[in-house]
Amino acid sequence: MNRYIVLTGVMLKNFNLLNLRLGKSGKNPIRGILLSLLIFAAFLPMMLGIGSLAMVGYDVLFEIRQEGLILVTGFSISSLTIFFFGIFYVMSVFYFSKDIESLLPLPLKPSEILAAKFTVAMLYEYLTEAIFLGPILIGYGIASKAGLLYYLYGTLLFLALPVLPLVYASAISMLVMGFTNLAKNKDRFRIAGGITAMFLAVGINAFVTKLTSSTTSALELQKLLEQGNNSYAEIISGIFFSNRFAVLALLNSEVLKGFVNLALFMLICMLFVILFLSFGEGVYYKGVVGISEASVKRKKFSETELERYGRQKPVLRAYTIKELKLLFRTPVYFMNCVLTSLIFPLFIILPFIVQPDEMKELQGLSIYLSGERGSAIALAAAFGISVFVTSTNGIAASAISREGTNILVCKYLPVSYKTQITAKVLSGMSIGMVGTLSMLLTAAVFITVPAYLMLLIAVVSIFGIAFSSFAGILIDLNFPKLIWDNEQKAVKQNFNVVLNMLVSVLVAGIPIFTIIALHFTLWITLLTLVLVFGILDLLLYNILSTIGVRLFERIEV
């Protein structure tokens, strides 16, 4: 137990989520504080919105005595989000973290390392929860004029909720990693493992959704809703079955039933932790020992290889290729930056696999798209998708951070900062394009899209992709996160990526909203998007070539 506490403490010291650089390199703490305020300010409207939505929803649902539905939604979506992102997170914290190599020689049990790492992962999930579940719990509490016990139970449930989804995520990761660690080329297998784990996660979700939706037909559901008395909460099942007790605990916080349900929920969590630790005791080291071994051939290079590698390339191209190679070959970067941009098409396909009936409804959509208004909306929406896909890949917004302490190489190479920034932007843009394209092509399989519309979409997307990439690297140049002990911290635990997503979606959202609200025609839509984002892109490019270069100059480790 003591060792667990000490370990957790040490790991938390490195838990530098915001770039609050202290000590030697902390020349500008004000910037860090400013950034935290900015992020808080960016999330505040969203949190207030979710909170007030919960309050409004309460009033409506209270009429049919199903107000518990709000809590059900809150817990279900939070669990699912934690589970899904937990897989990526657990992979990097449990396996790719640099501290593994210093922990392995110490006389520690696998379960002790796991427990400490699990705790750190839990703390990270609280941040995710705070944005969504927090406002819902508070909003519901205010609307229902709940007593002190409700808030006490709410806090306890909030703290314990990530246990189940994280245990699932860890179990999948440990199995996959244990298996891939047997392979010779570990990086490549780990990437394959990441993809497998992701498909497993998506597959399990789809399976469970299908299962629950088939057991409760629409008619039954209606009956259930008519019953009132929060009967809906009683039917929660599937992998997050314990959420049922969480909801019932809150609904009945004033009576004994509430306490009993809370106790049940906590008991299940504890049981899962114990199961997880004993499972991990046997499996964890299978995946983690030898994780840093690299594949080796040690074969003398041939003349043809020398010829092939040794062709001279222009500096910009050589630099961009280097960026892309590192993105594809570093498992954490591949999973977080490349794979996530290719995962979106899955979300389009998934509903049709689960409910094939919905295919029919798409015919109507195809006809709508060939119309004037439909095509304008499609163009605006596709533009929005391109911005969203590019900003979520986080390549530009972490381009400087990913260098880490090796940023010194960028400083002594005789390559101008402008060229380096351009190469980094180009690498982000190319993955953004691949992501957008794969999404649009997937959509085109299901919906008939006219060829000219596809072409226009391709054109406006480039403006959106450029915008998001420019904004991303500008943010990262301002607040580079260079001190990290695992690559995950450079890409996922980097608020520059989140900030870029918020900025991109906001800036792209306003014109899209205007276009739809004011019933723009297709050509006016095209003109608006090209004009607005053409100017924005030019402006940002100029800022990058002047202020951006100066910011790059000033970065020191």
Add this chain to the structure above:
Amino acid sequence: MIELINVNKSYSGIVKAVDDLTLTIPEGQITGFLGPNGAGKTTTIKIITGVLNADSGSITINGTNIRENPLEAKRQFGYVPDNPDMFLRLKGMEYLNFMADIYNVPGELRRERIKGLAESFEMEAALTDQIQSYSHGMRQKIVIMGVLIHDPSVWILDEPMTGLDPKSSFTLKEMMKTHAAAGKTVFFSTHVLEVAEKLCDRVAIINKGKLLFYGTMEEMRENFRSNGSLEKIFLELTENE
């Protein structure tokens, strides 16, 4: 030639890492940069190479100021940093060609150099593997090869011998001698006095960011007997052995 004039650098405005350093590193000689751990050697080298900005003072490399004309100055030197853990997911061959592209080395010439360097450093069998599979010494070698591939006139090496096996260490030392003999500049840091004694024409000794001594080895030996603080440093350096 490298010229430092009144260079200052402090961290967080408190700890003085380089204190009013003035130093001219001439061509045609091997200059060693000595000092105990934390003396300011690496910081000084990082300032020379443009990795860090000095608070004040000026640095020129072959007459080109690193602040005013950074790209031109950076093309003059090849730099081996103290930590060779970089570009770990590139293959050795890819790294060397990346460096060659950055320094505009033509295809024919670079292929010739890669072959020669791979042979001298016994790295032929490793170049098609990723750098992360290399041992510390091999990583050191690949970084050195990456510098030599563009044949810079000024060599700046931060603790280059660390982790090298005796043969590679010997090869590198011979290369340093040849380079200096050709009238070019070699500047390297070490905290091992013995290496400096065998290799250097001149030594600069630094401690707590201040230059304590600059001259030939011969002058140093004479000097330390009459200079208390230099003697202390000298002892610290020899104790390191």
